Structure formats: C-alpha cells, structure tokens
Amino acid sequence: MSIASPEIDERTDLQASTSGPWQTVVWNDPVNLMSYVEHIFRQYFGFSREKAHRLMLAVHHDGHAVVAEGSREQMELHAQAMHDYGLWATVREAGS
C-alpha cells in the first residue's frame, strides 16, 4: 500500500473540524466515587465494563474525558443525563 500525499485530504479535514461534531465531556470532581462513575457510564451509555473503566480512569487522571460525539442536541441530552446523576458534564465543539 502506498502512502498518498495527504495535502488535499488535510484541507478537507480542517474544514470538517471547525464545523464538526460536538462532544460531551465529563470532568473530574473530588466527590463522586470511581465505582459510581464507571457504573453510570455502563448503565447510561451501555459501554462495556472495559470501556467504562477506561473512560472513568481518564476522567480521574486527566481531569476529563470525551464520552460521546455527535450532534449538539444529542450532546446536550447526554450532558443533562450526566447532571441527573450528579456528574459534571459540558458540551463543546470537537477541536475547540
């Protein structure tokens, strides 16, 4: 397989990223239990135990993790659902 020159594709990607999908981000806090956060990720998003665990650890160690990507409306629904469980979630444009 040859490696094609990426220049044209990169221009396209750049445009996509500025108008691109939205994200739901969950932030670390000193109160919520790690087991609880993992449980909510599994229960609400239907993530596997492994994925929920990995994302929970990312929240814990990196301070935040992107848990979903898609339309702004859908990301707002996810953020509201996270707030319902006491998790601190925000919505942002991908790449912002």
Place this chain on the structure above:
Amino acid sequence: MTGHAVAMELTLLEAAHLSDLVGQFEDVVTSHDGSDPAVRRLVPDAYADDAEAAAEFRRLTEDDLLARRAADAGIVRASLRHDGQDLDIDQLDRAAAEDILVVDLTPDAAGAWLRTLAALRLVLADRLGVTDEEQRGDGDARFGVYEWIGYRLEMLVQALDA
C-alpha cells in the same frame, strides 16, 4: 445493562439518620436557591466557555433536574419508612436502634437511591468544603456522615454491578 432488584440492610439508627438527611436534602433542592453553591453543583454549567449558552441550558433543564432530585429523595424516604412511619431519631427506641431494616429496592427505586446518595454527598461536600478526594475531616462529625454515605453508595453500586 439494565438494573435489577437489590436489598439493602441498615440498622434502624442508620435508617433514621438517613431519612433525616434526605429530608433536609429535599428542602435544599426544593428551595431552588440559585445562590446556594450546592444547588448550583446539582445543575452545573453545561458550557465551560460560553456563559450565554450555559445560562440558556440551565433555564431549560434546571427545574426538571431539581424536581427529579426531590422526587428521587421522596422515593428514598418512603423506602425507609418503618411500620408505615417516617423514622425519627429522637423517637427511636434505643433498644431497637441496632435492629436491621431490610429495604427491598425495585430497579427504579435503586436508581433513585443511587442518584440521591450521590447528590447528597455533593451537598455535604459543599457544606464541608471538600476540595480534595483524599481530604479527611478535622474532627467534624459531619465528615463521618459524608464517608458513611459514600460507603453506602459503594455498597449499592457493588450490589447493582454484581
């Protein structure tokens, strides 16, 4: 993954304290006091860098979120009734304080318990000034309550994940 029914066992003394705390929690969430940082924590900013979008999101979601906190708290308090009565710490027979109350929770009620215990800890953390997860209370009795609620939440999560 769907929830399943679980049973929790508490002493009557624990149940009476929890019922009292959850009653106080209901007062906090029904106050809708936007200047109370604990209430703000239950309806946090959904946009970190866009105050206008955050305000609009809060306008659309705040009442529902706080109403659900109150409804969940009501379910928890109802499940803690003993012989049809709210348990009252002051009225509790000391000889019966260590008796076990078995609380059977449907999947829906278990969800209400999860959300209420987590939210109650957020409120207690605000009142105690918890800013670090390794923090330990300096002899503040409420810190013991905060840790006990965490223990109960941990047990419930384990039971639901089993």
